[in-house]
Every structure is written in C-alpha cells, then in structure tokens.
Amino acid sequence: xxNRAYNPEDxxxxxxxxxxxxxxxxxxxxxxxxxxxxxxxxxxxxxxxVGLGMLGLYLLVxxxxxxxxxxxxxxxxxxxxxxxxxxxxxxxxxxxxGLVVSGIATMAAAALAAPHVRWIPxxxxxxxxxxxxxxxxxxxxxxxxxxxxxxx
Numbered sequence: 001x002x003n004r005a006y007n008p009e010d011x012x013x014x015x016x017x018x019x020x021x022x023x024x025x026x027x028x029x030x031x032x033x034x035x036x037x038x039x040x041x042x043x044x045x046x047x048x049x050v051g052l053g054m055l056g057l058y059l060l061v062x063x064x065x066x067x068x069x070x071x072x073x074x075x076x077x078x079x080x081x082x083x084x085x086x087x088x089x090x091x092x093x094x095x096x097x098g099l100v101v102s103g104i105a106t107m108a109a110a111a112l113a114a115p116h117v118r119w120i121p122x123x124x125x126x127x128x129x130x131x132x133x134x135x136x137x138x139x140x141x142x143x144x145x146x147x148x149x150x151x152x
Contacts, residue, residue: 006063006064006065006066006067006068007062007063007064007065007066007067007068008063008068008070008071009063009068009069009071010059010060010062010063010066010068011059011060011063011064012063012071013056013059013063014055014056014057014058014059014060014061014062014063015056015060016056017052017053017055017056017059018053018056018057018060020049020052020056021049021050021052021053021056022049022053024045024046024048024049024052025046025049025050025053027045028042028045028046028049030042031045031046033046075113077112077113077115078113078114080113081109081110081112081113082110082113084109085106085107085109085110086106088102088105088106088109089102089103089105089106092105092106093145096146096149096150097149098145098146098147098148098149098150099130099133099134099137099138099145099146099147100130100134100147100148101148101149103126103129103130103133104123104126104127104130107122107125107126107129107130108122108123108126134147
C-alpha cells in the first residue's frame with residue numbers, strides 16, 4: 001500500500017491537531033459562547049479549538065502537497081517524562097506541596113525527557129516560570145493556590 005502522505009510529519013501533525021480540535025469542540029458543545037460584549041464560558045475554548053483545527057487542516061494539506069522525511073522513531077522517554085510531570089504537578093498540588101515546590105518539581109521531571117540536561121539553566125527557567133505563574137494565578141487572578149507547602 002503506497003504512502004499517500006508525502007510529508008508524513010506535517011500530515012500526521014495535522015491529523016492530530018484536527019482530532020484534538022474536534023474533541024474540544026465536542027466537549028464544549030453545551031457551553032454558552034455568549035457575545036463579544038458578554039463572553040460566556042465556551043467562547044475561548046471554542047475559538048482556540050477552531051484555530052487549532054484550521055492549523056491542523058493547513059498542516060494536513062501541506063503534508064499531502066510537499067515532500068518530507070520519514071517520521072523516524074518515537075521518543076518514549078519524552079512522552080513518559082512529560083506526561084508523568086503533569087501527573088506529578090496535579091498530585092503535588094492536591095497534597096498541598098504549593099505552587100513553588102510543585103512547579104519546580106514538575107519542570108525538573110519534564111527536563112528528564114531530554115538526554116542531556118543542563119540543570120542550572122533549567123532551574124533558572126523554572127524559577128522564572130514559577131514566579132510568573134504565582135503573579136498571574138495567585139496575585140492577578142486571585143486563585144486560591146498555596147505558594148508554599150502547607151504544614152499539617
């Protein structure tokens with residue numbers, strides 16, 4: 001069976017983006033979009049999903065119209081470590097470890113996905129991301145995230 005996708009990287013990325021877009025449009029179907037003057041809870045997710053779907057359609061067509069290399073092997077280590085870091089963040093926040101500790105631990109776990117990690121720059125980036133997250137979510141949005149571990 002001949003491979004119809006001349007550029008399989010773009011083609012399969014487009015398919016993945018279209019599937020993710022369809023999932024989020026379907027999942028937010030019952031949410032009210034509202035109007036531009038009074039935006040509802042479904043407005044932002046719907047239009048982000050539409051934008052992702054348009055990008056996916058573009059990549060799918062580009063994958064069929066251009067030539068490219070093969071996909072190559074998948075990095076299982078990266079998939080496991082990045083997914084595991086997201087689970088780690090959820091668990092550490094739910095057990096009261098605080099945004100600072102959870103954020104740095106999450107970024108350190110995700111950094112293990114790369115074979116050669118430079119730890120000093122990674123910790124500097126983690127500190128900046130955690131500081132920006134604290135300002136955005138705790139200070140500006142007023143979400144009740146503890147910054148530091150709760151002593152029980």
